[in-house]
Amino acid sequence: MTDYWSMVFVFVLATFIGLGVIRRxxxxxxxxxxxLTNAISAIAVVGSLxxxxxxxxxxxxxxxxxxxxxxxxxxxSGFLITYRMLRMFKKQ
Amino acid sequence: MTQAIAQxxxxxxxxxxxxxxxxxxxxxxxxxxxxxxxxxxxxxxxATWVQPEIVHHGWILAAIAAGFVVGVPxxxxxxxxxPQRTALSHAFGGLAAGLVGAAEFSLxxxxxxxxxxxxxxxxxxxxxxxGFLTFTGSLMAAGKLQEVRWIPQRPVTYPGQNFVNLGVLxxxxxxxxxxxxxxxxxxxxxxxPVIMGLATLFGVLLIIPIGGADMPTVIxxxxxxxxxxxxxxxxxxxxxxxxxxxxxxxxxxxxLSIIMCRAMNRSFANVLFGAFxxxxxxxxxxxxxxxxxxxxxxxxxxxxQARLVVIIPGYGMAVAQAQHKVRExxxxxxxxxxTVQFAIHPVAGRMPGHxxxxxxxxxxxxxxxxxxxxxxxxxxxxxVALVIGANDVVNPAARYAQGSPIYGMPIIDADKAKTVLAIxxxxxxxxxxxxxxxxxxxxTWMLFGDAKQVIGDLVKQFAGGGLH
Numbered sequence: 001m002t003d004y005w006s007m008v009f010v011f012v013l014a015t016f017i018g019l020g021v022i023r024r025x026x027x028x029x030x031x032x033x034x035x036l037t038n039a040i041s042a043i044a045v046v047g048s049l050x051x052x053x054x055x056x057x058x059x060x061x062x063x064x065x066x067x068x069x070x071x072x073x074x075x076x077s078g079f080l081i082t083y084r085m086l087r088m089f090k091k092q
Numbered sequence: 093m094t095q096a097i098a099q100x101x102x103x104x105x106x107x108x109x110x111x112x113x114x115x116x117x118x119x120x121x122x123x124x125x126x127x128x129x130x131x132x133x134x135x136x137x138x139a140t141w142v143q144p145e146i147v148h149h150g151w152i153l154a155a156i157a158a159g160f161v162v163g164v165p166x167x168x169x170x171x172x173x174x175p176q177r178t179a180l181s182h183a184f185g186g187l188a189a190g191l192v193g194a195a196e197f198s199l200x201x202x203x204x205x206x207x208x209x210x211x212x213x214x215x216x217x218x219x220x221x222x223g224f225l226t227f228t229g230s231l232m233a234a235g236k237l238q239e240v241r242w243i244p245q246r247p248v249t250y251p252g253q254n255f256v257n258l259g260v261l262x263x264x265x266x267x268x269x270x271x272x273x274x275x276x277x278x279x280x281x282x283x284x285p286v287i288m289g290l291a292t293l294f295g296v297l298l299i300i301p302i303g304g305a306d307m308p309t310v311i312x313x314x315x316x317x318x319x320x321x322x323x324x325x326x327x328x329x330x331x332x333x334x335x336x337x338x339x340x341x342x343x344x345x346x347x348l349s350i351i352m353c354r355a356m357n358r359s360f361a362n363v364l365f366g367a368f369x370x371x372x373x374x375x376x377x378x379x380x381x382x383x384x385x386x387x388x389x390x391x392x393x394x395x396x397q398a399r400l401v402v403i404i405p406g407y408g409m410a411v412a413q414a415q416h417k418v419r420e421x422x423x424x425x426x427x428x429x430x431t432v433q434f435a436i437h438p439v440a441g442r443m444p445g446h447x448x449x450x451x452x453x454x455x456x457x458x459x460x461x462x463x464x465x466x467x468x469x470x471x472x473x474x475x476v477a478l479v480i481g482a483n484d485v486v487n488p489a490a491r492y493a494q495g496s497p498i499y500g501m502p503i504i505d506a507d508k509a510k511t512v513l514a515i516x517x518x519x520x521x522x523x524x525x526x527x528x529x530x531x532x533x534x535x536t537w538m539l540f541g542d543a544k545q546v547i548g549d550l551v552k553q554f555a556g557g558g559l560h
Contacts, residue, residue: 018343030445041341053146070184072159080167
């Protein structure tokens with residue numbers, strides 16, 4: 001049986017780290033911040049991968065594959081567009 | 093062995109994601125953040141892929157390839173379309189969470205009642221509700237931002253709207269509680285899809301009454317939901333990496349939502365259930381004044397003789413795609429020794445940071461972009477405030493006009509500048525449907541026309557030697 005309290009514990013700590021780090025993000029960069037966190041939360045990719053790739057019935061693997069496609073789209077477009085926008089911020 | 097790989101990878105990926113966000117605190121280090129994020133993601137994906145239970149590699153490769161085919165073009169959209177791209181990616185995030193939740197549910201049904209512990213079933217209900225409402229809500233938001241024809245741009249309201257919306261959400265939650273209490277009842281197979289359907293419907297209903305000016309807040313809230321649905325997925329799958337990465341995204345969305353709400357002096361509930369833009373007309377205070385129009389030549393002269401010019405951009409600049417012309421004007425003025433600064437209101441545009449990205453695209457150095465709180469004390473030193481397609485964020489009525497939808501909203505004090513030049517497309521009032529008394533002040537001069545056209549004409553005045 002899984003230790004659910006440790007999961008909740010991890011969640012609370014990660015939220016506090018997130019709040020501390022995000023609060024310091026430059027206000028100039030809120031748009032790229034959003035596309036970056038978007039790509040990071042596409043970590044749902046690991047869940048989708050497990051559903052799509054394991055030996056489950058086909059109908060379930062189809063759900064997993066669509067989810068994997070959606071997450072992968074976010075990873076690719078999220079990181080690429082963040083990089084593209086950040087390259088535009090120049091000092092002079 | 094592979095178990096250990098997965099654990100180490102999860103720790104490494106979490107650390108890399110935290111560094112990625114940490115480096116976003118300065119434009120100088122921000123690009124490093126993207127590398128860290130990509131590395132963390134690659135580690136996480138590979139460590140999952142090598143697990144022994146993954147056997148259908150063809151499916152995975154196909155789905156990943158499809159993700160690249162769609163993702164690469166989505167990363168190359170013009171920067172004015174970044175808000176709708178962002179909304180679309182929240183939709184994809186919600187969809188992934190919802191689908192994985194649905195897949196897990198049917199797997200558990202096959203595996204037997206032992207799977208349905210109270211904790212896991214609750215997490216599953218939260219995952220599918222958040223996932224599917226984020227999916228349709230974000231699709232609607234993206235549609236509104238892209239101005240898709242069959243989605244109305246203006247807020248759509250009807251009597252009893254909040255009652256209907258909360259009823260749909262409440263029904264989904266009640267069914268969710270029932271499912272948690274009786275997960276193995278025969279009715280569970282029907283209840284679960286109904287919850288999915290209600291969440292899908294709620295997402296649509298939630299966005300229908302939202303107007304353009306509320307989009308920065310709504311996009312931030314949907315961002316938080318997308319992150320939280322990933323957290324719920326982590327609880328369901330017993331995966332700590334999903335929980336940490338989702339929590340980082342969720343807290344980012346939360347902070348942005350709070351900043352956006354504060355910048356409009358509104359609460360979450362008011363944004364989601366208040367239907368901005370449908371508010372009653374406010375009575376005009378004092379006598380009705382007339383606009384004063386200025387010629388291009390006159391405006392150019394005013395700008396040239398100024399020492400400090402503050403440019404206040406708004407959504408109108410984005411619509412007119414005027415940022416490159418603004419850059420030319422910036423060059424012409426700085427060449428003549430005029431100090432030019434840009435005053436950025438937090439909710440200018442359609443998403444957080446929208447104006448900064450557009451101006452950076454036009455090669456305006458980010459050191460010239462100043463936040464509202466920093467520029468306001470300097471506004472009395474400002475010789476010319478040039479308002480480009482901004483309206484509500486410079487409306488002095490926000491300071492005193494109780495009952496006005498923008499009352500209490502912090503504004504950029506354009507009216508305190510010695511002279512105000514305002515470029516406006518038409519003589520209609522702004523988004524909130526309120527007259528802007530800034531435009532009829534004694535020291536305000538209007539330039540009517542498309543922002544790109546007007547600024548282009550100004551630049552021509554400077555470049556063509558019309559002025560000496």
